Amino acid sequence: MRTVAASVCSILFFCIFCGVSPAEGSHKVTPAETAREGWRLLERDMPAxxxxxxxxxxxxxxxxxxxxxxxxxxxxxxxxxxxxxxxxRKRADDNPDSAAACYLYSRVVDDADQEKQWLERALKKDKKFAWAYYGIARLLLANKDIKGAESHLKRALELQPDMAHGYKALALLYIGSARTDEAEKVYLEAAGKLPGETFHHAALTEIYLSEKRYEEALKQIDSAVKLRKDVPHYHILRAEVLHCLGRNKDALESLRxxxxxxxxxxxxIEAxxxxxxxxxxxxxxxxxxxxLYKMAIDQLDGGNLHGALTRLNKLVERKEGVALLHYQIGRIYQHKGDIPKALAFLEQAVKLEPDYAxxxxxxxRIHYNLSLGRRDKGKAEEHRKMSEKFALHTISLHPFYPFPYKLLGEIYHQCxxxxxxxxxxxxxYKIRHNYAEIRFLLIDQVRIVDKTEKPQAEFKVETFNVKVYPGRPLPGRRQYVILRFHVCKDDKIHKYLFAEVQTSVDEETGKRTARYYLCDILDDANNTHDGFLSDEGPPSMTDYELAIREVLALEALED
Known part of the structure; x- marks a missing residue:
């Protein structure tokens, strides 16, 4: 399923920056464990x-x-x-005989020549300072001196056998040189020296996946999950291994x-x-x-329903038992407004493939639409219950399919x-990221920016005193939205929206309602199609401000 080369990126991403923690248990947290937690947060793009x-x-x-x-x-x-x-620099100047001070300053200097000079100075101060060898190995790797880097990393590990970063770097050097067997040995050695850490389990899982050694991969990832149940990446890796073993129900549990x-x-994305x-x-x-199928779908997407239906019917005549074809014909009849036929074809699709989400x-979606605007409340409730049932079944089959969650949000809001x-x-919103990484933080995830700290970038508070209709003010309400701009490592500005609506009447319900509406409206503003990922940029400030005003309007109508 994987190649070793494909595994390298995943190992690099998770292992180089991710901290590792000891097994769970009641004990006093050590400074080293706190630092490892810091590395984990840094890997999750939470630098503050x-x-x-x-x-x-x-x-x-x-x-x-x-x-x-x-x-x-x-x-x-x-x-x-x-x-x-x-x-x-001050630390290095104040401690001229400290190898550690020289090494640490070498990490933050402006260019490679200065870095090399400070690393060499560190070694002059202490020939047995392991981190200096590690730092020089990084420079040698950058200059494609594989043998030199390998030698320095081995020396670093001789001097400091518990250096997790040393094992990671040496193993990745071997993987990059197509020496996977040697990388495996390094990770196994790390497992022996650092039994309470997890990076070696994750890395060995990747290697065994690439070599289709699925039972060994499962053993490794189970060990990682046992030690760190709070790392999403481990559950995803476990799901992948279980899927390769044909244990799809267990894989879905890991994804949940x-x-x-x-x-x-x-x-x-991976999940x-x-x-x-x-x-x-x-x-x-x-x-x-x-x-022929692709041509039919192109016609369907282009609005040529008749042409798409003609081609799909021809395919059904040739391939009667293919659920995909019945599903697409159901889509066409839905677009045409022939709901009974649409449901008939969709029911046939799931009869042919009961696990097709x-x-x-x-x-x-069809039953939800049928529940709206009906005078017969009994019929409306019947369709709503059918909609809820099918949406819940969808996510039981495909836990990372985002749209059923959104639909269930609409259903429960309506109720x-x-x-x-x-x-x-x-x-x-945990599933529906886009490349701009706009995150909508709800309920307990809402965080008000600490006013005592100077913001790292732009900080803006908007206060709205809105009238929805003439004579319809919002008395007694203090409403505001905080927009925090966080500048990421690649210098692209990602917009994180923190919404908190305070109400004087039924405060908690008001907050929940406003947040739900805000997310729903901003999602509509941000997405122009139903693809899983969008490479479009975030909404403009106008989109945000319109959405916020719409939230407040909806809140007023709730009163």
């Missing part, structure tokens, strides 16, 4: 929180090198590189565990791909049939169950 962890670790142990390294990286991620350079955590953009593969049957279509979602509405809206 990581910085707090590194500061705490350094307060407990001012000489902990790995905490200093993390502190430096977090400061740089927060665009405070000049500050950290000045701080560590991800939704109870805080998946990153990368986590969501979606596995979930989609499990939920989509393999179709028995030859090359000619597939070409998409037809269930479309049936859920006045705001708590459930926000619960499912939250799941939706």
């Amino acid at each position: 929180e990581a910085l707090d962890a590194f500061k705490a670790a350094l307060k407990a142990d001012p000489n902990l090198i790995d905490a200093h390294r993390g502190y430096q990286d977090a400061m740089i991620a927060l665009h405070r590189g000049a500050t950290v350079r000045s701080e560590y 565990a991800v939704l109870e955590l805080e998946p990153t953009l990368r986590d969501s 979606y791909k596995i979930s989609e593969e499990i939920a989509t049957p393999k179709w028995d279509l030859n090359e000619v049939d597939m070409e 998409e037809p269930y979602y479309l049936m859920a 006045g169950d705001y708590e459930k509405a926000v619960e499912y809206a939250t799941y939706f």
